[in-house]
Each structure stands twice: as structure tokens, then as C-alpha cells.
Amino acid sequence: MDQRFGKAYRLCSKKAIDVLFNQGQRLKKYPLAARYETVPLSTVKSFQVVISVPKRIHKTAPKRNRLKRLIRESVRKKKHIIEENIPQQQKQIAIAIIYQSKEEVAQSKIESCIEHIFHEIIKRSNQ
Numbered sequence: 001m002d003q004r005f006g007k008a009y010r011l012c013s014k015k016a017i018d019v020l021f022n023q024g025q026r027l028k029k030y031p032l033a034a035r036y037e038t039v040p041l042s043t044v045k046s047f048q049v050v051i052s053v054p055k056r057i058h059k060t061a062p063k064r065n066r067l068k069r070l071i072r073e074s075v076r077k078k079k080h081i082i083e084e085n086i087p088q089q090q091k092q093i094a095i096a097i098i099y100q101s102k103e104e105v106a107q108s109k110i111e112s113c114i115e116h117i118f119h120e121i122i123k124r125s126n127q
Contacts, residue, residue, distance in 0.1 A: 031101030
């Protein structure tokens with residue numbers, strides 16, 4: 001299993017991001033919130049992610065960058081959940097992950113939240 005999290009997993013398309021935030025379904029698991037939508041993506045991967053840490057909550061750039069790095073690492077470790085259950089030929093999912101807590105939480109808490117969010121996305125998309 002490939003453990004890399006390269007450019008192919010990053011959602012960069014403005015059109016896909018607009019669709020995601022206008023029509024996407026919501027999911028919350030403290031300290032993260034997620035939006036997801038099944039869309040055609042310009043990659044062979046089964047999903048793409050955009051990660052956001054609001055500037056109004058975390059004022060300094062080093063803190064925002066650290067939180068984004070923790071979330072990226074958690075997604076990298078747990079991406080197999082989506083890749084095993086949703087083959088890329090079947091559908092592709094765009095996911096936005098937003099950090100909502102005012103304080104920084106542990107890596108293990110973020111990982112468990114990401115895992116919960118991924119399982120919930122799979123459950124809802126298979127209905």
C-alpha cells in the first residue's frame with residue numbers, strides 16, 4: 001500500500017471547491033468539520049482533499065501551518081479507508097476538512113476524527 005500523500009490528492013480546482021461548498025454535504029466530528037461531494041475530478045485517485053484552518057480563529061501563520069500539517073499527516077495515514085472502499089472507477093469524492101477548535105488538540109484525536117469522517121463518508125455514499 002502506497003503511503004504517500006502527493007499532489008494528486010490535493011484539491012486545487014476552483015470549480016470543484018465551489019461545488020463542494022455550495023452543494024456538498026456536511027459532517028462534524030469535533031474539532032473537525034468536513035464537506036464532501038461526489039464530483040468528477042481530474043485525477044485517477046478516488047478522492048481529493050482541501051484543508052482549511054481559519055485565520056480568524058488562529059491568528060499566527062505558524063500555528064495554522066502546524067495544524068494543517070497534523071491534518072495532512074492524519075489523512076495520509078487513514079487514506080486507505082476510502083481507497084479500499086471506493087474504487088476510483090466507481091466515483092470520485094472531493095473533501096474539505098476545516099479545523100474548528102480554538103485550542104490545538106493532540107495528533108491522536110485528529111487521527112480518530114479523520115477516521116470517523118472517512119467511515120461516515122463511505123457509509124453515506126454507499127446508500
